[in-house]
Amino acid sequence: MTSLYIHIPFCNRICTYCDFNKFLIKNQPVDEYLDCLVKELETIPAELDTVFIGGGTPTSLNDRQLERLLQFIQSHFRIAAEFSMEANPDELTASKIHLMKLYGVNRLSLGVQTFDDELLKLLGRTHQSVDIERAVDTAKSSGIQSVSIDLMYHLPTQTLDQVKIDLEKALELDIDHISSYSLILEPKTQFYNQYRKGMLQLPDATLAADMYRYTISRLAQSEFKQYEISNFAKPGHESLHNKVYWQNKEYYGAGAGSHGYIDGQRYYNIAPVPHYIKAMHQGDAVKEVHAVSxxxxxxxxxxxxxxxxxxxxxxxxxxxxxxxxxxxxxxxxxxxxxxxxxxxxxxxxxxxxxxxxxxxxxxxxxxxxx
The missing domain is CATH 1.10.10.920 (Arc Repressor Mutant, subunit A)
Known part of the structure; x- marks a missing residue:
């Protein structure tokens, strides 16, 4: 058995730091994209250890679209261990979390980034801090087995005290997993362009290191154990899917801009949605295959x-x-x-x-x- 990553390349808003393959969902051919995605998924063996739906923003799909995707996954695949899905806090409605639970999602990853509303605005996030607690409560009350949040540090104007506050608020949520990532300025992002023009000031390297050290120290005092450079989990709640990547095991990738690693070869799908759709109508969307030496x-x-x-x-x-x-x-x-x-x-x-x-x-x- 192996693992599968599914890419939903749509967002309701483009974040200022994000360089993932993503497009504003307005006026996108979402239903046709899902047609092609299902066609690609049908070519993947049914027996899997883990499935991860990421993006983009999977919760940018409406309820009908989300149900269609989840229903197909449940009917076509037999998932042995972990079925994860990313979500934005403000998009996690009761109906969407109900669909996730109904169709077997057992791990939810929330893109929190920070609890500071001013920083959230700077990041281009669509949620506010009040949405985070509501989303976590909704997920936990639904019976989802494991809830994770992503946090970020080394953000523009961010102080060590703000990082400390973020960690305390995260711990108050009584969740199972925390990822804490340092901001990296990636080309073709709004932050990168602002930085090149001298319009963006980041904490210096010493402060960024202090933020990381504090994160490790504070979470070590709680029930969380660091198991990867940026990831911390309570016992039994490590991300099984992500460990597939870190242990250099093979996995499938499906969707626009996704990539996989099967039979010693890494393959990369076409990224633009219209080109992906066209390619899938003609056969498959693989753009490049690299035999790993x-x-x-x-x-x-x-x-x-x-x-x-x-x-x-x-x-x-x-x-x-x-x-x-x-x-x-x-x-x-x-x-x-x-x-x-x-x-x-x-x-x-x-x-x-x-x-x-x-x-x-x-x-x-x-x-x-x-």
């Missing part, structure tokens, strides 16, 4: 797996590639261990907290082609 797979095994607090397994590496991890990365491991950025144990290699603070620098060391 043994060297690339080893690199990915390391820099994806090291994102997890548990790190990577030496024995699994040996089973997968027929060589020891030391024979490929021995010099790099010695350097990073000497710098106290990783720990090399009997069977596992994992990053220290200091290593996680400079994670991207650590990951780059495992690029064999550089």
């Amino acid at each position: 043994r060297e690339e797979s080893m690199e990915e095994f390391m820099f994806l797996g090291l994102r997890l607090n548990e790190g990577v397994s030496k024995s699994i590496f040996s089973e997968r590639y027929g060589v020891t991890i030391e024979s490929i990365f021995g010099e790099v491991l010695q350097q990073l261990e000497a710098a106290r950025q990783i720990v090399v144990a009997e069977d596992r290699i994992y990053m220290t907290e200091e290593g996680r603070m400079v994670g991207n620098d650590v990951f780059e060391k495992f690029l064999l082609s550089v």
